[in-house]
Structure formats: C-alpha cells, structure tokens
Amino acid sequence: MTQLIDKRAAAAGTSGFLRQQRPRHGERAIQVALLAAALVAVATTVAIVIALLIPTLEFFSVVSPVEFLTGTTWTPLFEPPSFGVVPLVVGTLVITVIASVVALPLGLGAAIYLSEYAPERVRRSLKPTLEVLAGIPTVVYGFFALTFITPVIQAIVPGDGLPSVFNALSAGLVMGVMIIPTVASLSEDAMAAVPNTLRQGAFALGSNKRQVSTRVVVPAALSGIAAAFILGISRAIGETMIVTIAAGLQPNLTLNPLKFMETMTAFIASTGQGDVPTGSIEYKTVFAVGMLLFIITFVMNMASIRLVRKYREVYE
C-alpha cells in the first residue's frame, strides 16, 4: 500500500502533473450509459415527430392542405367525407379563451398574494393546497364539469335548449381552475427571482405595497409571467379529458360558449381509441390533427422556455 502511494507520488513528481496514468474504462462506460439515458428524452421527441409525420404525409396525399386548414366542415367519417379542420380549431380556441379568462387573472392574483402579501405560515399551507388542485386527474375534472358545473350553469342561464348538456362554458371554466396552479406557481417563481433591492428602493421612495407589487415586481417579472401565461394556454389547448367529457363530441362551428363543440384533442381521443385500423383514412386523420396540435403546443412551449431563460439571465 505504502509502496503504491510512493510509486504514484514518484510518477506524479517526475511527470510534473497530477493526471492519472491509466485510463479508467469503467468510469467512461458509466458516463456513456448516463448519456444514453438522457438521450431517451431526445429519442422520444424524434419518435413523436416520425410517428406523426408519416401518416400525416399520407393524409395530405389524399386531402389538400388548403382544404384541411381552411375548410369549415369536419365530417371525416361520413359519406361524402369533408376534411375542414376549422370547426375543431375554433372549438379549441373558444374553450381555451374561456379557460384563460379564468386562469390568467386568478393565477396572477394568487401569485402576487403568495409572493408579496401572504405571511410565511399562510404561504406554506396554501402552496401545497394549490398543488393538489394541479394533481387532480383530468377525468375527475371532466366528471365534475359535466355533472356539477353544467347543471349549475343551466340553472343560472335559462334559455330555450341552451346551455346544452355538453357545452364549452362548463368545460372552459373547469379547465381554467385546473390551470390556475400552473400559472400561479410559475409566476410566483418569477416574482421570487426579483431582487429585494428593487422592492426596498420603491418602498424608500414612498410606495405602498400595492404600488410595489403592480408597478415594480410584476413589470420586473414580466417575462416569467408571460412564460407562465403561455404555458398555461398551451396546457389548455392540449387538455383532453375535460373537453371530451363535458364539451361534446360533435364538431360545431360556433362562437357561442353555451353550445356543444368538439376540440382537436377530443376528436383525437374519441376517434383514436385503439381499434382504428392502421392505414385507414380515420387513422390518418387522427395523426393529421395530432400533428397540428403538436406544432401549436411545441411553438408555444418553446416561446415559454425562451422567456424563462430571459428572466433567469437578468436576475440569477
């Protein structure tokens, strides 16, 4: 043992630097294995793109992209079929707008409260409670929307036949509540990253807490808040079960939130369901709509990631 140390010391002494002499193959193998694990995530993205792309290209060899993107009738399973995706996109949009109207202001308000106002004790119990809200399975939210919120809406807004049993309003409202924690938690992170010196400076100039919150902290955390908003909206667009259960499964080109409508995700979920034969037109339609959904959410997620990096660069 001593001999070995002497030898190494001597070796280090003579060569003049403390580098190991013998390559460690085990260490190298471990590093490669760990890299492989990290690459699984990249492979997943590549696999998603390939899985979507091939049937989508086949779909567009039958249906022209212009017809797909501008057509206003979505009846891919009827005779004669019509492949205009606009009703699904509008349905998604209407429900997303309703959810955003609920989630963005409430999420931001909750974030300001948690970050700037709430005493530490309150904060510590409120945050996990909001996190539970984010952990409720979406199928349970869907059940809640259909069997609780919809009857409540029907009692409040009476009309002839409206709101219908399946309607966009109920799904949108519940989805909004589901997204509050996403918006609140990310916005709060951004506000927590705002240095205290900014707040103290504003207080020293005679601002009150509201002014500090709304005119200093929120503007300073704006890129992070924007990232939270975009991610929240992206989640609303991609959410499936609430709309499948509560908003209806028939495409309906309307802006009236009291009517039933189908979203892109609801179409995928209801048509996909496993038993579609590979290569049939239904199968390809699912992938074309899936591709559209993937592209929309991908672009929004990238924008959100960019914005988060921006505020991290400024303050951290």
Next chain:
Amino acid sequence: MSAPTLTRYGERASLTQSGGEPVPEKLFRWMLIACTAVGVITLVVLLTYTVYKGWPKLNAQLVTNMPSQVSPNTAGAQSAIMGTLWLMVFTALWTIPTGIAAAIYLEEYANPERRINRIIEINIMNLAAVPSIIFGILGLAFISRTLGFGPTILTGSLTLALLVLPTVIIASREAIRAVPQSIRSGSLALGATKWQTVARQVLPSAVPGMATGSILALSRAIGEAAPLLMLGVGFVRFNPDGLMSSFTALPVQIFQWTTESQTQFKELAAAASVILLVLLLAMNSVAIYIRNKTQKRW
C-alpha cells in the same frame, strides 16, 4: 427573504398615503385573497361533491367486484384498481432509473456549453409540456402497432413512463443541484473518482428529493386517461396477470362510467374517482412526508 421587514415597510408607507387611489391598498389585498380562494374553494367543492355523489357506491363491492356496463347494481372496479397498480409499478420501473441517470448526466457530467447538451436540456423542458394525448398517439403508433405489443400493461406502462420522464428528470436535477459543491470537492480531493463521488456522496444526499419528485411524477401518470384511451385500453373484466396482459385502469373506467347516462353509473364513476383520489392523496402525503422528514440543511 425578509418578508416580515417588508411588511413593516409596506404598512408604514401606506400610512402616509393620501386617499383617492384607484384601488385602495386594503381592497387590493382582498382581491388577491379572493383570487387565491377561488382555487381552494373549487377544490373543496369538487372533493365534497365527488364523495357525496359516490357515497351510495362506496362499499366493499367496489373493490371485490368486476366492472360492468350492464348491471350497475353489482358492478365494482377491481380490475381497474389492479390495472392501475400494475401500471404504477412498471411505469416506476422504467422511468425512475432512466430519469435519475439522465439527471446525473446533465448535472454532473454534461458540459452545458456543448450543443448536444443544450439540445437535450431544451428538449426535456419542451417534452414536459407536450399534451398527454400526443404521447397516446406515440404509444399507439409506435409501441402498440410498430413494436406489436398491443394494448397491454407493457405498452401502457412504457407510454406513461415516457410521459412522466421529463418530470422525473427535472425533479431529480433539482435534488442533485441542492447538494453543495464542497461535498464533491472534498470527495475528489480524497482521491475518489468522479463516479465514486457521484454514487457515494452526491446520490445518497439527493435521494429524498429524487424520491419526492418521482412519487409526484407517478401520481401524475396514474391519473392519466387520455393516452390510455388512445392505446385502446377499454372494458376488461379480469385482473392483469403479466406484462402482456390486457387491462383497464381507474381513469379509463371512470371515463366509461361517466359517459353512461344512467344515474347509477354516474355514482360508480364518482366512487371510482374517490378511490383514485385517495390513492393519489396517499402518494402525495408520502412524498411530502419524505420531503419534510429528510430535508437536509447544509
């Protein structure tokens, strides 16, 4: 954070304010509290309503009997409960080791300046926000059809594993990052190799954080219905007996009962939701317990 000091500044400042503000300080505070309350109140209403609605069906029969779409009087959710447990075990088996290994690579080995590592990192953040239904499409097209595994436990657990992998990686990275640099330096200075340092010093300290993150990720996985519906997971009246067994799961069963029009099926949906929520709550409690119990202050 010096929150108490700030409160004092704020209050003192507001005393000197003259009136005529567009939104008075006090009202603004109550508006913020109201924003936070909406979420909390909805949560309470949702939980109470689900238990109330499911109450008639919350009995032993729910656990002992198999699902039915014809006779709600004798229907239970046994195969769905078993399916969910099977899914949970195998999803954990696939995703936790992979996720932790990826996190170790990104935190301990990767040079963030290199292009490939930046791509991996951005890719993981993006993947975390891809809609779950898209993972369902991947599972259907690639795992179920191309690899030919069919709508089995194997396909389901692999799909869910990919779905929550980014969450596991992100949580594990945070846990590893929380271990101070001095621990690594000390280990390396004593002659340990890189891997020895990671395996014997960094990982043991990061285990609680990684466990918490992994449990939360798993609880997300078992609540997912959309990807399983895509795979064609449907109505099954037997318990899974292996990886290649077809199965049903609680979220799928809840969905199916919700779409039935009879009241009794709606009650079954609520009762099954209660079981799922209790399972999730138990997992969350374990995660929070681990976090509080083992939180290390450096």
